[in-house]
Amino acid sequence: MMNKKIHETVLLNESINSLKIKKNGIYFDGTFGCGGHSKEILKKLGKHGKLYAIDRDPQSIEIGKKISDPRFYIIHGNFSNIDILLKKYNLKNKIDGMILDLGISSLQIMSKKRGFSFYLDGPLDMRMNPNDKISAFKWINSSNTKDIYYVLKNFGEERFAKKIAHKISIIKKKKLISTTKELSQIIESIVPRKNKHPATKSFQAIRIFINKELDELNIFLKKSLNFLNHKGKISIISFHSLEDRIVKRFINKYNKIPNIPVGLPISENQIKKMYNIKFKNIHRIFPSLKEIKKNIKSRSAILRTATFKSQNIKK
Known part of the structure; x- marks a missing residue:
């Protein structure tokens, strides 16, 4: 609780x-x-x-x-x-x-089920209203590299957007990316760890995009x-x-x-x-x-x- x-x-x-x-x-x-x-x-x-x-x-x-x-x-x-x-x-x-x-x-960030947090492993969701049609899971796994790059770059101002988008596209061809941990690990393998968690900007970008x-x-x-x-x-x-x-x-x-x-x-x-x-x-x-x-x-x-x-x- x-x-x-x-x-x-x-x-x-x-x-x-x-x-x-x-x-x-x-x-x-x-x-x-x-x-x-x-x-x-x-x-x-x-x-x-x-x-x-x-x-x-x-x-x-x-x-x-x-x-x-x-x-x-x-x-x-x-x-x-x-x-x-x-x-x-x-x-x-x-x-x-x-x-x-x-x-x-x-309510959202502290719940594993909501999929907002890169610290808590859970389903990749990020919908503020769970009844909305498009979840982060559905979007990530159905989008091309160009679209993923655009979202990470424009809604997260992520410097490594191109590399992250490219790696996401390679991995999801082999296996669907279904959890926050899986996505976070992909980002962490590319973005250097400094003051903030490497996945901060990318998760922000996806959340902003999913919820418009x-x-x-x-x-x-x-x-x-x-x-x-x-x-x-x-x-x-x-x-x-x-x-x-x-x-x-x-x-x-x-x-x-x-x-x-x-x-x-x-x-x-x-x-x-x-x-x-x-x-x-x-x-x-x-x-x-x-x-x-x-x-x-x-x-x-x-x-x-x-x-x-x-x-x-x-x-």
Whole structure:
């Protein structure tokens, strides 16, 4: 049985504080996981506040169902489908704060059966929702060298992607690669061991690809603009540069004003409206040294926060 203390929510206080929770506000947790953020939000809400949480993992949904609180709603699905999953609640332009923790859940990484960990030998799976069609096992054993290389290179930024892909292709012709240990050993035979485990980047790449994590994030960010209330907060914790880059570019897209030639007969407010400025009070927060020492997994975390500014509000 998994020790309950194993899971430690990264940047918990910082992310909750960034939401500036209103007693009777409406909040959204798109990655419920083990419930770390949701439980803290509920502590700060008044009796008329509401919290809507989503997770794609059925195990997380079972944990969420154990929270007996009329202010809390747990919904099974992908956060990219926020418009569909929250449709019946009529929450467009009403949410005061949205949070995503893009890290892998301890429910997933600590289970041999889920196939996420290169430390634990188990079936090569990596699906955040076990009901999804394509597992890592199916993909690895049905893909050509070029496709494997592309995934390892682009989603894991793995320097040795070409060599790893080539060796995987040679081995699977003789025998299907069916366990995390088998895949990890292939990678370890090629990648030099330094600070991180040699299989770290490759497992990350395959997991991101199998679960379409970057696509999910891009879709969600675009849809989030339709749900945030004026002055609503968005807080996103990422754990690698690919995710962080997407979040950074999204916020910057709706924050920066291009250089306008001096002397044009146009006011600053007209410029802001013209270029669809939607975010202000933008912050980037890193874990403290104390947190990193306590939880080494937090060392790569970045929290980006911003405040939504609706163009529909009269000044």
